[in-house]
Every structure is written in C-alpha cells, then in structure tokens.
Amino acid sequence: xxxxxxxxxxxxxxxxxxxxxxxxxxxxxxxxxxxxxxxxxxxxxxxxxxxxxxxxxxxxxxxxxxxxxxxxxxxxxxxxxxxxxxxxxxxxxxxxxxxxxxxxxxxxxxxxxxxxxxxxxxxxxxxxxxxxxxxxxxxxxxxxxxxxxxxxxxxxxxxxxxxxxxxxxxxxxxxxxxxxxxxxxxxxxxxxxxxxxxxxxxxxxxxxxxxxxxxxxxxxxxxxxxxxxxxxxxxxxxxxxxxxxxxxxxxxxxxxxxxxxxxxxxxxxxxxxxxxxxxxxxxxxxxxxxxxxxxxxxxxxxxxxxxxxxxxxxxxxxxxxxxxxxxxxxxxxxxxxxxxxxxxxxxxxxxxxxxxxxxxxxxxxxxxxxxxxxxxxxxxxxxxxxxxxxxxxxxxxxxxxxxxxxxxxxxxxxxxxxxxxxxxxxxxxxxxxxxxxx
Amino acid sequence: xxxxxxxxxxxxxxxxxxxxxxxxxxxxxxxxxxxxxxxxxxxxxxxxxxxxxxxxxxxxxxxxxxxxxxxxxxxxxxxxxxxxxxxxxxxxxxxxxxxxxxxxxxxxxxxxxxxxxxxxxxxxxxxxxxxxxxxxxxxxxxxxxxxxxxxxxxxxxxxxxxxxxxxxxxxxxxxxxxxxxxxxxxxxxxxxxxxxxxxxxxxxxxxxxxxxxxxxxxxxxxxxxxxxxxxxxxxxxxxxxxxxxxxxxxxxxxxxxxxxxxxxxxxxxxxxxxxxxxxxxxxxxxxxxxxxxxxxxxxxxxxxxxxxxxxxxxxxxxxxxxxxxxxxxxxxxxxxxxxxxxxxxxxxxxxxxxxxxxxxxxxxxxxxxx
Numbered sequence: 001x002x003x004x005x006x007x008x009x010x011x012x013x014x015x016x017x018x019x020x021x022x023x024x025x026x027x028x029x030x031x032x033x034x035x036x037x038x039x040x041x042x043x044x045x046x047x048x049x050x051x052x053x054x055x056x057x058x059x060x061x062x063x064x065x066x067x068x069x070x071x072x073x074x075x076x077x078x079x080x081x082x083x084x085x086x087x088x089x090x091x092x093x094x095x096x097x098x099x100x101x102x103x104x105x106x107x108x109x110x111x112x113x114x115x116x117x118x119x120x121x122x123x124x125x126x127x128x129x130x131x132x133x134x135x136x137x138x139x140x141x142x143x144x145x146x147x148x149x150x151x152x153x154x155x156x157x158x159x160x161x162x163x164x165x166x167x168x169x170x171x172x173x174x175x176x177x178x179x180x181x182x183x184x185x186x187x188x189x190x191x192x193x194x195x196x197x198x199x200x201x202x203x204x205x206x207x208x209x210x211x212x213x214x215x216x217x218x219x220x221x222x223x224x225x226x227x228x229x230x231x232x233x234x235x236x237x238x239x240x241x242x243x244x245x246x247x248x249x250x251x252x253x254x255x256x257x258x259x260x261x262x263x264x265x266x267x268x269x270x271x272x273x274x275x276x277x278x279x280x281x282x283x284x285x286x287x288x289x290x291x292x293x294x295x296x297x298x299x300x301x302x303x304x305x306x307x308x309x310x311x312x313x314x315x316x317x318x319x320x321x322x323x324x325x326x327x328x329x330x331x332x333x334x335x336x337x338x339x340x341x342x343x344x345x346x347x348x349x350x351x352x353x354x355x356x357x358x359x360x361x362x363x364x365x366x367x368x369x370x371x372x373x374x375x376x377x378x379x380x381x382x383x384x385x386x387x388x389x390x391x392x393x394x395x396x397x398x399x400x401x402x403x404x405x406x407x408x409x410x411x412x413x414x415x416x417x418x419x420x421x422x423x424x425x426x427x428x429x430x431x432x433x434x435x436x437x438x
Numbered sequence: 439x440x441x442x443x444x445x446x447x448x449x450x451x452x453x454x455x456x457x458x459x460x461x462x463x464x465x466x467x468x469x470x471x472x473x474x475x476x477x478x479x480x481x482x483x484x485x486x487x488x489x490x491x492x493x494x495x496x497x498x499x500x501x502x503x504x505x506x507x508x509x510x511x512x513x514x515x516x517x518x519x520x521x522x523x524x525x526x527x528x529x530x531x532x533x534x535x536x537x538x539x540x541x542x543x544x545x546x547x548x549x550x551x552x553x554x555x556x557x558x559x560x561x562x563x564x565x566x567x568x569x570x571x572x573x574x575x576x577x578x579x580x581x582x583x584x585x586x587x588x589x590x591x592x593x594x595x596x597x598x599x600x601x602x603x604x605x606x607x608x609x610x611x612x613x614x615x616x617x618x619x620x621x622x623x624x625x626x627x628x629x630x631x632x633x634x635x636x637x638x639x640x641x642x643x644x645x646x647x648x649x650x651x652x653x654x655x656x657x658x659x660x661x662x663x664x665x666x667x668x669x670x671x672x673x674x675x676x677x678x679x680x681x682x683x684x685x686x687x688x689x690x691x692x693x694x695x696x697x698x699x700x701x702x703x704x705x706x707x708x709x710x711x712x713x714x715x716x717x718x719x720x721x722x723x724x725x726x727x728x729x730x731x732x733x734x735x736x737x738x739x740x741x742x743x744x745x746x747x748x749x750x751x752x753x754x755x756x757x758x759x760x761x762x763x764x765x766x767x768x769x770x771x772x773x774x775x776x777x778x779x780x781x782x783x784x785x786x787x788x789x790x791x792x793x794x795x796x797x798x799x800x801x802x803x804x805x806x807x808x
Contacts, residue, residue: 033581156629157626157629158629367581367605368568368583368606369560369561369564369565369568369602370560370564370568370601370602370603370604370605370606371560371564371602371605372601372605375549376549377549377557377558377561
C-alpha cells in the first residue's frame with residue numbers, strides 16, 4: 001500500500017522497545033523525528049489494577065528506575081504497585097557461606113515490579129506522546145530489505161520493511177527489540193552465540209505464613225539451581241526457581257501442599273551440608289572475625305510460605321545468548337535480541353534498560369551533530385559501550401551458574417571460601433552493588 | 439542563459455571552469471559542461487545579459503599561469519565599467535584541482551572509503567559551526583538549532599558537510615565547481631524529503647554567487663577549500679561580500695609548515711594513501727597567521743583559531759592546541775557596511791585609533807599596489 005517515511009522504527013514486543021520509544025521521544029534533540037513502534041501483540045489496557053499479582057516480575061535496579069522516571073513512566077508505576085527491597089541475602093545450600101548485600105544509607109537496593117505493570121505504565125506514557133510516536137499493534141514485519149553499505153545509484157539507502165498486511169515502511173534506523181528469538185537479528189544474518197541451559201525457571205506467586213516487613217530478597221544456590229524469593233507485598237512474594245527440566249515439570253504439576261513443602265525445605269533444609277565443608281567454612285569465618293572484628297551477619301531464614309496462588313505456577317526454559325554484533329548500518333539491537341541471561345542475578349531487563357540509555361545517548365549526540373541517524377559511526381559507539389558491559393555481566397553470570405550447579409567438594413570449598421571472603425570485604429561488595437545498580 | 443568557456447587549443451588539457459548555470463536548463467548545461475571538461479574543442483561565446491562577466495574571464499586567463507594565450511582573440515569582449523567596491527575580476531577556481539576531484543566524484547558517500555577522514559571530520563566541524571552560530575542567537579528551536587539561518591557551503595563536494603547543517607535546520611546552499619560532485623550531492627539528498635527542501639546545490643563558483651547576491655548569508659563555510667584556490671585574497675573578499683554584517687565565516691584548512699609537508703603530503707598521500715595522491719599542493723597551504731591577516735584586512739575579525747589532529751589508526755579527529763597541521767578558524771564580519779578602515783578609526787577608542795591609523799596606512803599601501 002503506502003510508503004511511510006519514518007526516522008526510526010522499532011520492531012519489538014517487549015519492555016525495552018516501548019521504553020526506548022518513550023525515551024527517544026522525550027529527548028529534545030529528537031523533536032522532529034518520527035518513531036514507529038511495531039508491536040506483535042494486542043494493546044494491553046487495564047481499566048483497573050487487577051487484584052491478583054502477575055507471576056512474571058522483574059527486579060528493577062535504581063539505574064533503570066531513573067531511566068523510567070526520566071520520561072514519566074515511573075510515576076505510573078508508583079501509582080500502581082511496586083515493592084522496594086533494601087537487603088539481599090544470597091547463600092549456599094552446601095555450606096554456611098552467605099553474602100549479604102545491605103545498603104547502609106537506607107536507599108533502596110532495587111524494586112520488584114510486575115512485568116504487566118511496567119508494560120501498562122509504558123503504554124500509558126506512549127499515549128501521552130502519540131503525536132511523535134505511532135504504535136501499530138498486531139503488526140508483524142515479514143520481510144526486510146537492507147541498504148548497501150554505500151550508496152549505489154537508484155537503490156534506496158534506507159531500510160525497507162514489509163508488514164504482514166502487505167504495506168511497506170522505510171526508515172533511517174531500525175531498532176530490533178524483539179526478544180531472544182529476534183526476527184530482525186536473523187534477517188540481518190547476525191551471528192548469535194547461544195546455548196540452552198538444561199534448566200527451566202518455575203515462577204509462582206506465594207502467600208507467606210505471616211505478614212512481615214518483607215523488604216529482603218532471598219536467593220539460595222541449590223545444586224539443582226538457584227531458588228529466589230522476591231517480595232511483592234507484606235504477605236506476598238514471587239518465586240523464581242531455576243531447576244532441571246524434569247524437576248520443573250514436576251513442580252508445576254504437583255499439588256499445592258507438596259509444592260509449598262518443597263519450597264520451604266529448599267530454603268531451610270541443610271541436607272546438602274557436609275562436615276568437611278562446614279569445618280572449612282567455620283575456619284575461614286574465625287579468620288575473618290579475627291582480622292575484621294566488626295559485625296558478622298548471621299544467616300537468616302526467609303519467611304515461610306503458606307500457600308501458592310492458584311494458576312500462578314508456570315515454567316519457561318533458560319538459556320544464554322549474545323549477538324556477535326549489536327549494530328549494522330541502519331540497524332541496532334537492544335535488550336534480549338542482543339543478549340539473553342540467566343535470571344540468577346536479576347539483571348536481564350536491567351541490561352536492556354542500560355542498552356536503551358546508551359543508545360539514546362549516542363543517537364541524541366548524533367542528532368545534535370546533524371548526523372544521519374543510521375550511520376555506523378555513532379552506532380559502533382553504542383555497540384562498544386554495551387558489549388563491554390554486557391559481556392562482562394554475561395560471563396560472570398554464566399560462571400556463577402556453573403560454579404553453583406555442582407556439589408563436588410573442591411568446587412564447593414572454593415565457592416564457600418570465595419563467598420565468605422567477598423562478604424568480608426565491604427569495598428568489593430559495594431563495587432558489585434554499584435555495578436548491578438547502574 | 440548559460441555561458442560556456444573558452445578552452446586552450448594548444449594541446450594541454452586545460453579545462454575551462456567557470457560555468458554559470460540557471461535553473462531550468464540543467465540538462466543542457468550538464469551536457470555542455472561535461473563536454474567542456476573532456477574535449478578540447480572550442481565553443482562559441484553567446485554573450486547576453488551579463489557583459490562584465492566576459493571581461494572577468496579575460497582577466498582570469500591573464501592571471502592564471504597555466505593558460506595559453508592562443509584563443510584569447512576568439513573571445514568577444516565587452517568592456518563595461520563596474521561599480522562594485524571590490525574587484526571580482528579574478529576567479530579563484532583552480533582548474534587543475536577540478537580535474538583531481540572529478541576523478542573521485544562518485545566516492546564521496548562511502549563512509550569507509552577514501553573520503554572517510556572527511557566524514558569523521560564532521561564530528562569536529564559541525565559542532566564548531568553550530569556552537570559558534572548558536573552564540574549569535576538568543577534561543578533556538580530544540581531539534582533544529584540552526585533553523586532560520588542561511589548558510590553557504592563553498593566547495594561543498596559531495597555535500598558531506600552540507601547535509602548535517604541542513605539536518606540541523608539551516609537553509610544551505612552548496613556550491614562546487616565540479617559538476618559531478620554536485621550531481622552526487624543532489625542524488626544523495628534526493629532520498630530524504632526534508633533535506634531536499636532545505637538544501638540547494640549549484641555547480642558554480644563563488645564569484646557567480648557574488649554577482650547575484652550580496653549580504654545574503656548568515657554564515658559562509660569554506661571547509662578544506664582555501665588550500666585549493668588560486669587567489670586567497672579574492673576568495674576572502676568574495677566571502678565577505680556575500681556575508682551579512684555580523685555574519686560568520688568558517689574556514690578549515692591546512693597549515694604551511696614542514697610538519698604538514700612531512701605528514702600531510704609525504705605520509706598521508708604518498709606513503710599511507712590516507713589522502714588521494716595529488717590532492718594537495720604544499721605551496722598552497724596557508725598558515726593561520728597569513729589567513730588571519732587576510733581576514734582582518736578584509737573586515738572580518740577572527741574570533742577563534744583551533745588546531746585539529748587526525749589519528750589515522752582510530753580514524754577520529756581531535757581538537758588540539760597545535761595548529762601546525764590542520765586548523766579551523768572562525769571570523770565574523772564587522773557589523774558596519776562600509777570599508778572597515780575609516781570606521782575603525784572613527785568609532786573605537788584612543789589606543790585603537792593608533793591601530794586604525796596603521797591599518798589605514800596598510801590599506802593605502804594595498805590600494806597603491808593595485
């Protein structure tokens with residue numbers, strides 16, 4: 001049908017694409033640029049906040065919260081619901097070692113927000129800027145025509161996208177934010193380093209036995225995979241339990257009581273402890289106490305779970321992915337299209353928000369210099385920026401996952417001592433927290 | 439009306455270069471111009487409404503040391519007294535330079551190609567122009583900081599600098615004596631409807647713009663141009679003429695030093711191939727001091743001069759204190775219309791009176807020389 005000349009098109013189904021569109025609109029240098037968002041799903045509108053909590057939640061770091069508030073979406077989230085947490089305890093199932101992240105100055109370490117709440121907030125904000133950002137719901141791109149690296153006579157230097165309904169669009173910059181099975185990335189032929197973990201994550205919304213302050217995030221590394229309890233409200237928490245495919249299937253299908261028991265024993269049971277490791281751990285603990293006679297945090301137990309929300313149990317497979325290139329001429333990948341990570345560190349969506357922040361920064365500078373937005377010179381700046389950060393985080397997360405997937409004594413000893421040592425060195429902990437909160 | 443130019447008939451391929459062109463006769467013009475460039479035939483002159491142009495061409499032939507005199511007689515000459523204050527009788531376009539650029543006209547927009555250093559120079563020169571122009575306005579439209587400004591890009595080539603300025607909101611006129619460059623530039627901007635409206639390209643010389651308009655532009659940009667012109671003095675005079683009072687002139691060029699010979703000619707052209715061979719002639723490089731003195735003597739007060747350094751390994755440019763290689767200069771035309779010397783003398787203070795006297799003397803000497 002028609003050809004619409006657009007400045008930037010985002011093919012996306014997920015949080016980062018919507019927030020990217022928002023952030024771009026908000027930046028003053030983009031005032032005269034038109035942005036089109038292609039969304040495969042339907043428009044999600046809530047009349048009223050549903051009472052039941054959704055089982056998919058994300059841990060939003062302070063840096064991401066700043067990004068969201070910079071274009072007004074955070075206010076919508078605050079008006080709906082979110083939960084701030086101040087402390088995080090991470091400990092091992094095979095030993096007494098633990099690490100406690102605590103912000104002394106009473107700042108929030110992060111926020112647990114349901115994915116649906118974030119989407120709704122972003123959709124509301126998009127409506128507010130509909131003069132510059134157009135959203136096409138239920139539209140899927142089926143074909144792409146990429147430009148040649150330098151202008152050839154009579155061929156358009158822009159990207160052409162064919163939609164499912166036959167219409168075509170042309171744009172100066174295509175941003176691919178369509179998840180880890182990115183169609184944009186495949187169409188561009190960008191190599192993706194990926195492997196599947198033999199794990200699935202089980203999620204559920206849990207009711208606690210008794211109401212507590214509930215501002216602590218808990219994560220325990222079991223040999224089968226980490227189990228995490230994230231606070232949602234005084235009486236509710238969200239479960240993310242990464243375990244083998246078979247165990248995950250079992251957990252989802254078992255009846256409620258057994259499921260609750262499984263969760264509680266996963267957090268409380270010391271069945272995996274061995275005497276050898278316990279003594280080795282205790283030895284280091286004495287040494288640390290000797291050298292640094294300040295407060296030593298004792299291991300605390302998470303609140304016990306009473307029941308689980310019906311129909312909130314679900315599982316999905318986990319894997320790792322990293323695109324070899326984030327950018328091509330007139331193409332940029334952000335979010336899960338560029339990288340996919342294990343949820344054990346709670347960093348997946350935050351990396352996506354970081355991508356957006358960086359991309360908008362580079363595009364804004366380019367626009368202020370009158371550059372063609374699809375030009376590689378600033379896109380490679382974004383790629384270098386983010387690849388450095390993301391590769392490090394991906395490697396660290398993968399390493400942690402592998403390190404904690406075993407109960408072989410040497411590795412358990414190594415990680416016990418490592419964890420205890422890290423817990424003792426406050427500057428190191430602060431560095432880790434700072435890196436994770438960006 | 440269009441005019442062709444006379445060509446040398448004595449065997450050296452001297453290419454006539456100054457070709458005026460009016461809108462509407464573009465295709466005819468391009469045909470003529472292309473053949474003018476390549477063939478050695480002569481064309482008859484069709485004199486029409488701008489007779490003093492011909493005397494300029496005649497003088498161009500006298501001044502250029504490469505010309506042969508054989509075909510002078512065939513040019514019809516109309517003598518008319520001219521009433522302009524400055525002499526525009528000399529052209530600044532060097533035809534041999536035209537030839538060099540002609541061969542590379544289609545390579546402009548390959549960002550990783552031979553013009554890559556010029557593409558990355560935009561990271562310095564666009565902010566330089568933009569920020570200095572923004573200083574002259576009280577506030578600006580976000581998203582289009584240069585909107586409302588009229589800019590002339592002299593020697594625009596393929597439009598590498600013209601397009602960013604257009605994107606920032608300015609109405610830009612890009613001129614270049616090489617027609618192939620203008621064609622490339624036109625083709626490239628045609629894909630973007632917004633740029634298409636904001637930018638206008640013309641294959642002509644600065645002198646022709648001077649004839650048509652005076653004091654029409656808020657800014658004139660001559661980036662990597664002054665090291666290619668024959669007569670710098672005339673060039674600067676022409677720039678000054680088309681500038682509005684208070685308008686800005688931006689120049690980026692190469693310094694004439696031993697270092698610039700070693701790095702700019704020997705290394706860049708002959709060894710590393712960063713710049714195509716034969717692009718630059720060391721004798722035509724201009725030192726900042728010489729440029730400043732020419733600017734000041736033509737009523738343009740120099741606001742800033744900054745050095746630029748190119749890192750061939752990273753492909754990026756950097757600002758630098760050191761002006762011994764590349765540098766950028768920003769000058770502003772004084773706000774008063776007339777010849778600057780008497781006004782300096784009259785309006786400024788006592789110490790500057792002395793300076794005014796000196797420049798009057800210098801001015802008098804220059805006029806005597808002429």
